[in-house]
Amino acid sequence: MMLRYSMLASTFALLLLSACSSSDQTVDPGNNQNPAIDGGADGSGVTIQVSYQSQSIPVDLGAITTSSYKGVNLVKLSDVWAGSQITADRTTLEFEFVATDGFKPSSKGCADLPGDVLDRGYIDPASRNLTWDESLGFKGCYSVKGATQMNAHAPTGGSDAAAE
Amino acid sequence: MKMRRSLLIGPAAVVCWAAAAFAQSATGPSVVPSASGSASPASSNNPPGSAEEGRPLEVVVQGQRPGTRGTTVEKLDRTMLDRFGATNVSEALDRLPSSISAFSARGERIVSLRGFDQRQILVTIDGVPVQVPYDGQLDLGKFPLGLVDHITVVKGAGSLLFGPNGLGGAIDIATRRPGEGPAVVLSTETAPFYAQRLSGVGTARQGPVAVLGGVAFENVRYFPLSGSFTPTYNEDGGRRENSDRRSLSAMGKARWELDDHNEVVASAWHLDGQFGVPPGVFDLTRRFWRWSDWHVNSFAVAHGYRDTKLTVDETLYYSLVGNTLDSYDNAGYSTQLLPASGTSTYNDRTFGGNARLAYRFACAEGKCVTARGWFGGKKDWHSSQASVGADWVDVDSTTLTGAGQIDGPLGKQVLWLAGTQVDAEIPGRSVAAGKPNTAIGVGPMGALTWQPHRVVDVTASVAQRTRFPTLKERFSSAFGNLEPNPSLAPERATNMSLDASVLPIRQLRVDAGVFDSEVRDLVIQVPLNSQTMQWQNAGRARFYGVELALRSRPLQWLEVWGGWAAMKTRRLDQSPPTDVIPYRPDQKATVAVTVLPIPVLAITVVGRYVGSQSFQNKDTSQWGTLGGYKMIDARVDVMATDGLRLWLRGTNLTDANVQGQFSFPEPGRQMFVGASFSWPEENKDMMSRGTL
Numbered sequence: 030m031m032l033r034y035s036m037l038a039s040t041f042a043l044l045l046l047s048a049c050s051s052s053d054q055t056v057d058p059g060n061n062q063n064p065a066i067d068g069g070a071d072g073s074g075v076t077i078q079v080s081y082q083s084q085s086i087p088v089d090l091g092a093i094t095t096s097s098y099k100g101v102n103l104v105k106l107s108d109v110w111a112g113s114q115i116t117a118d119r120t121t122l123e124f125e126f127v128a129t130d131g132f133k134p135s136s137k138g139c140a141d142l143p144g145d146v147l148d149r150g151y152i153d154p155a156s157r158n159l160t161w162d163e164s165l166g167f168k169g170c171y172s173v174k175g176a177t178q179m180n181a182h183a184p185t186g187g188s189d190a191a192a193e
Numbered sequence: 194m195k196m197r198r199s200l201l202i203g204p205a206a207v208v209c210w211a212a213a214a215f216a217q218s219a220t221g222p223s224v225v226p227s228a229s230g231s232a233s234p235a236s237s238n239n240p241p242g243s244a245e246e247g248r249p250l251e252v253v254v255q256g257q258r259p260g261t262r263g264t265t266v267e268k269l270d271r272t273m274l275d276r277f278g279a280t281n282v283s284e285a286l287d288r289l290p291s292s293i294s295a296f297s298a299r300g301e302r303i304v305s306l307r308g309f310d311q312r313q314i315l316v317t318i319d320g321v322p323v324q325v326p327y328d329g330q331l332d333l334g335k336f337p338l339g340l341v342d343h344i345t346v347v348k349g350a351g352s353l354l355f356g357p358n359g360l361g362g363a364i365d366i367a368t369r370r371p372g373e374g375p376a377v378v379l380s381t382e383t384a385p386f387y388a389q390r391l392s393g394v395g396t397a398r399q400g401p402v403a404v405l406g407g408v409a410f411e412n413v414r415y416f417p418l419s420g421s422f423t424p425t426y427n428e429d430g431g432r433r434e435n436s437d438r439r440s441l442s443a444m445g446k447a448r449w450e451l452d453d454h455n456e457v458v459a460s461a462w463h464l465d466g467q468f469g470v471p472p473g474v475f476d477l478t479r480r481f482w483r484w485s486d487w488h489v490n491s492f493a494v495a496h497g498y499r500d501t502k503l504t505v506d507e508t509l510y511y512s513l514v515g516n517t518l519d520s521y522d523n524a525g526y527s528t529q530l531l532p533a534s535g536t537s538t539y540n541d542r543t544f545g546g547n548a549r550l551a552y553r554f555a556c557a558e559g560k561c562v563t564a565r566g567w568f569g570g571k572k573d574w575h576s577s578q579a580s581v582g583a584d585w586v587d588v589d590s591t592t593l594t595g596a597g598q599i600d601g602p603l604g605k606q607v608l609w610l611a612g613t614q615v616d617a618e619i620p621g622r623s624v625a626a627g628k629p630n631t632a633i634g635v636g637p638m639g640a641l642t643w644q645p646h647r648v649v650d651v652t653a654s655v656a657q658r659t660r661f662p663t664l665k666e667r668f669s670s671a672f673g674n675l676e677p678n679p680s681l682a683p684e685r686a687t688n689m690s691l692d693a694s695v696l697p698i699r700q701l702r703v704d705a706g707v708f709d710s711e712v713r714d715l716v717i718q719v720p721l722n723s724q725t726m727q728w729q730n731a732g733r734a735r736f737y738g739v740e741l742a743l744r745s746r747p748l749q750w751l752e753v754w755g756g757w758a759a760m761k762t763r764r765l766d767q768s769p770p771t772d773v774i775p776y777r778p779d780q781k782a783t784v785a786v787t788v789l790p791i792p793v794l795a796i797t798v799v800g801r802y803v804g805s806q807s808f809q810n811k812d813t814s815q816w817g818t819l820g821g822y823k824m825i826d827a828r829v830d831v832m833a834t835d836g837l838r839l840w841l842r843g844t845n846l847t848d849a850n851v852q853g854q855f856s857f858p859e860p861g862r863q864m865f866v867g868a869s870f871s872w873p874e875e876n877k878d879m880m881s882r883g884t885l
Binding site: 053054055056057058059060098099100101128129130131132137138153156158160161163164165166167168169170172173174175 | 419421425426427475477478479522523530531532533534672673674722723724725808809810812813814815816817818819820821822849850851852855
């Protein structure tokens with residue numbers, strides 16, 4: 030019986046010991062730390078080509094102040110437009126985004142986006158992946174990865190992108 | 194096409210029925226060696242020569258046969274399921290060193306086993322395949338343990354004669370056999386104010402007929418996060434958002450013993466639930482999802498014949514698996530106005546049948562040669578609607594399997610086994626350009642067991658297996674993010690293992706095994722462009738490692754169960770650092786110690802360690818690492834009176850803040866109180882029970 034209780038006491042001691050020791054997990058979240066193909070981790074040298082009518086201006090993402098979205102430093106698309114110094118009012122235009130390999134949302138039936146949502150859209154200054162404020166409820170086709178072009182044009186009178 | 198199928202299934206069924214009929218006329222009661230080698234008279238209810246064979250709607254791994262030794266086969270009985278403190282099948286499997294499951298972005302707990310994911314594992318309930326035919330898998334985290342009697346896990350090379358698609362093994366979830374065990378078992382458990390579970394099982398027998406019925410109900414309002422969870426933009430801690438779950442499951446089984454050799458069993462299974470999907474705590478774009486309907490209905494009828502030489506059974510089954518997934522605008526989970534919101538519905542069905550036979554002959558010195566066969570076919574239908582008002586998508590596929598195996602002794606110390614399984618898939622309706630091709634997989638298997646001493650055996654086994662692509666892998670467009678690939682070919686795996694079992698003293702069993710599996714034509718997502726992926730047979734992978742298990746009851750009041758597995762999983766078609774397979778821990782260990790200071794009191798402590806895991810962050814596409822973690826569970830059981838057991842149990846007692854998958858934290862500390870009542874009374878003395 031003595032051995033039985035000493036075993037029981039050992040079990041509880043083990044339990045207590047485990048409870049006292051730190052058991053939280055360490056996590057490397059896999060955030061963007063690697064430089065992009067043609068630039069630095071902070072976006073310096075990473076560009077996106079902004080076009081409207083006859084104008085086409087490369088905008089250095091590293092030269093634009095980032096905004097925090099859910100604790101992640103991203104560049105607002107409205108700031109990219111401002112950085113291009115194209116004087117047209119973006120809220121009167123529509124925008125398409127084109128990836129490195131030529132992918133664009135319209136190739137999946139997703140209409141170009143109205144310019145007034147650019148202040149709720151973000152581009153990662155290293156990977157150039159697009160993120161949209163989740164309150165917009167956009168479909169996945171708008172989360173373009175590796176966006177290299179941001180093309181503005183006058184509204185075509187097509188369907189409202191947000192309703193697609 | 195229908196004629197081709199009936200040409201294959203028909204003869205198999207006829208052979209089995211004819212064999213049974215022949216055996217009925219040709220054999221009678223006799224004295225034959227039993228599985229353990231001792232001669233004993235045949236009894237009418239359980240002919241000894243057939244004792245190691247499964248009865249209708251039962252899966253029995255031939256424990257006395259080569260290829261099923263050591264760590265290759267594990268059985269979790271009711272006592273272990275209770276002591277592990279799990280509440281659903283996935284959690285129970287997660288306690289095994291070779292298996293892992295954790296909350297995913299879909300709120301599911303999908304299991305992996307020795308590196309293989311659940312699509313590559315055959316899962317059955319009472320021997321009947323259970324899966325969403327479209328996905329090739331089913332969330333076992335939605336199956337409460339209330340109605341489960343035991344779970345059998347067969348890994349790698351140890352699986353043959355179960356049916357198609359068990360590339361990396363098989364898991365059978367068994368419910369109780371009608372007419373056996375206590376007539377009534379009632380059980381309830383609660384975590385005060387947020388979780389309740391109730392279950393009841395009753396069985397009765399009148400002459401040759403036995404029936405069993407059971408109901409289980411689960412209502413969980415939320416699960417708590419660890420106190421050390423740091424609030425994020427998506428989750429403020431405390432009660433995990435949208436983690437509620439409510440389900441009702443019911444089953445009925447009936448068994449009719451026609452005579453001393455024949456019995457018929459029928460079963461019906463129903464599970465219906467509603468489940469929240471907790472959103473990722475770090476995700477830049479959350480999903481506000483709920484499974485507003487998730488149901489499984491399964492019906493099976495089987496006939497079995499057993500005598501001293503022959504065991505035959507035939508089973509027909511029909512299952513309906515469906516769900517409705519609602520995607521909402523925001524954390525209010527009430528409106529669906531935004532573009533990404535909506536409702537999608539699955540209505541899937543499977544109809545199938547199989548026949549098994551085992552014939553023992555050439556018996557000498559207590560050992561027989563046994564020839565076994567397994568023939569089966571099933572048809573899967575998938576029907577889905579991506580959003581309300583959209584067109585329904587209908588696809589289907591037929592799978593046929595024939596397997597033969599023969600095993601027996603070679604001298605006094607060696608047992609041998611050889612067999613082959615042939616699977617064929619005949620694709621049906623397609624929704625993409627191009628019709629899939631009929632595919633055939635041939636899977637030979639061989640094993641040798643050496644028994645130099647009665648307490649030692651060593652088994653080497655090798656098996657080749659095939660998995661046909663799921664309908665989802667062939668046809669899914671994932672809202673435009675995937676390009677369908679109807680011509681996808683099967684995956685093929687070669688599984689090798691070397692297992693040893695030693696019983697150095699009477700109350701200690703040690704199992705050790707090394708395993709090595711290589712998967713060719715691995716179905717993986719390949720980018721077609723920056724936004725579109727396609728499932729292709731472009732991968733190759735290798736899973737290899739070592740596994741140890743120890744079971745000991747050195748004293749009547751002390752039980753120890755322990756296991757440890759170390760594993761490497763590598764994609765052979767890629768170079769570092771992208772050759773890793775996500776969410777496969779490098780090692781895992783579980784230790785359970787039960788102390789019974791007095792016969793009516795049992796105290797169990799279960800410790801788990803899960804090693805570090807790699808994963809790919811979906812927002813950044815960069816690889817990250819989840820560090821290793823440990824968790825401690827404990828429970829105290831008291832037999833208050835004969836038949837009445839009370840318990841208090843706690844999980845994650847150290848309140849560790851752990852993510853099983855990145856962005857999806859596991860529950861923090863939880864405490865439950867429970868009671869179960871069984872009649873006729875369960876023996877108060879818990880020392881008389883145990884896992885050994």
